[in-house]
Amino acid sequence: MENPSPNYIIIRFSVFSSPFSSPPQTNHLPHREKDEEMEEPLESHVLVLPFPAQGHIKPLLCLAKVLATSGLRVTFLNTHHNHRRILPRDPCFSPSPLLCFESISDGLPDNHPRSLERLEELVLSIKTEMKAHLREFLLRKRVQFPVTCIIADGIMSIGIDVAEELGIPVISFRTYSACCLWTYLCIPTFILEGKLPFPDDDLDKEFHGLPGAEGLLRRRDLPSICRSKIDSKLYRYFIDENIAMTRACALIINTFDALEAPMLSHLAPIFSDVYTIGPLHALATQSNVGQFSGRSESVSSLWIEDRSCMVWLDSQAPRSVVYVSFGSLVKIAIDQLMEFWHGLVNCGRPFLWVLREDVILGEKEENVKSLLSELKVTSQTRCLVDWAPQEEVLAHPAIGGFLTHNGWNSTMESIAAGIPMICWPRIADQQINSRWVSEVWKIGLDMKDTCDRSTIDKMVNILMEDKKEEIMKSMARISALASDSIGPEGSSLRNLERLMENIRKIGRTS
Incomplete structure (x- = not known):
């Protein structure tokens, strides 16, 4: 089986009619319309948009800190709920003039638990209410410090939707491994070929058909949604979100080349550019200087640490x-x-x-x-x-x-x-x-x-x-x-430098 192109994946996924889906689009780099009166290029200003959960906030905040330490203006956009949980209690962290923390509503009431058991309510609110708040926020920012690039969590396609509408280049950040992302992208093909849902309850049965992983997987080794009903809203939401990533102008993954080279080779034809910059927490620690000397764990934790x-x-x-x-x-x-x-x-x-x-x-x-x-x-x-x-x-x-x-x-x-x-x-x-x-x-x-x-x-x-x-x-x-x-000649450090230079180019051409 050859590596599927983005269009191949999206067409195959069209067997679903999802309440979360946006019309399929091909990979492209959105272009901002230039203001004829603007003589100077915009200062690079990156908006970082995490999915509102601990495991997504932490790596994206690490990235935001690294970008700001390197001289880029960055706005980290949390939900009101998580913004209140993180910042006020951390005396170790003082934001830089280049790193701004702001928040918008996720559309849920303050007393909503936002727990795993009620995840469907959260993601539905993100796709409707939070999306509207994001658009309003970006329009307001145009008057102050216009956003020249959005880095959106891989399951926050609202960032891609709004960016396309407003003509802002968007990069997708995947908080999963490359092997998991490749598996997710192949799930529509597995469904079309009758491999999913599983025909019986034998989870130890070998699973065949994932390029690059033949003879390795059992059914129980696939992502947990593969055990769910394929017509569930959450199932379709997560598959739709991974497919939507292919509309971004680039992909960032928190991994490194030597760890996942075989899986990365399957992703390369799907995304126009792939930046592997892991281990990201180690890069953030390595770049911690001056005002960023606080521990990266504490400043991104929704929980209070017991030291x-x-x-x-x-x-x-x-x-x-x-x-x-x-x-x-x-x-x-x-x-x-x-x-x-x-x-x-x-x-x-x-x-x-x-x-x-x-x-x-x-x-x-x-x-x-x-x-x-x-x-x-x-x-x-x-x-x-x-x-x-x-x-x-x-x-x-x-x-x-x-x-x-x-x-x-x-x-x-x-x-x-x-x-x-x-x-x-x-x-x-x-x-x-x-x-x-x-x-x-x-x-x-x-x-x-x-x-x-x-x-x-x-x-x-x-x-x-x-x-x-x-x-x-x-x-x-x-x-x-x-x-x-992440060393001086390391692939992740070089990719990070390449990412920052391309973000600056976007700002200069906006």
């Missing part, structure tokens, strides 16, 4: 601690939580576990608070916190392994820190990320769709003892490649 865990880590032996975190969105049943608890206790190794207050699914608030207060008693062998400064935790010499949901931020941070993983993916891209971690890069173990104390105990001991040398050897090689990519 007491760092003191606890200081008391632990090198490479002895298992760090456990399932990210900012995933919720688990109480029986799953207890299986993890007993498995971690039984393995006999010290562990640091991030347990958010909202992590337990379907239980009364008072019962959850009571249980968590019982578990969150710090001892010599365990420490449980609501939220942790993850980059610092992974860089701590006491950490020996990471039990993770395999969100892409966590996966990249683990690679950059050289910490091997046990993978327990739940949603979106996490399933396919975990397969690449275990079977392609061989830097961890895949425990997806399994949750019992004996398996957890066994996996921890395999990672920390039985296969420690083998996995650490692979991780050391991959981690070194990550470090090289």
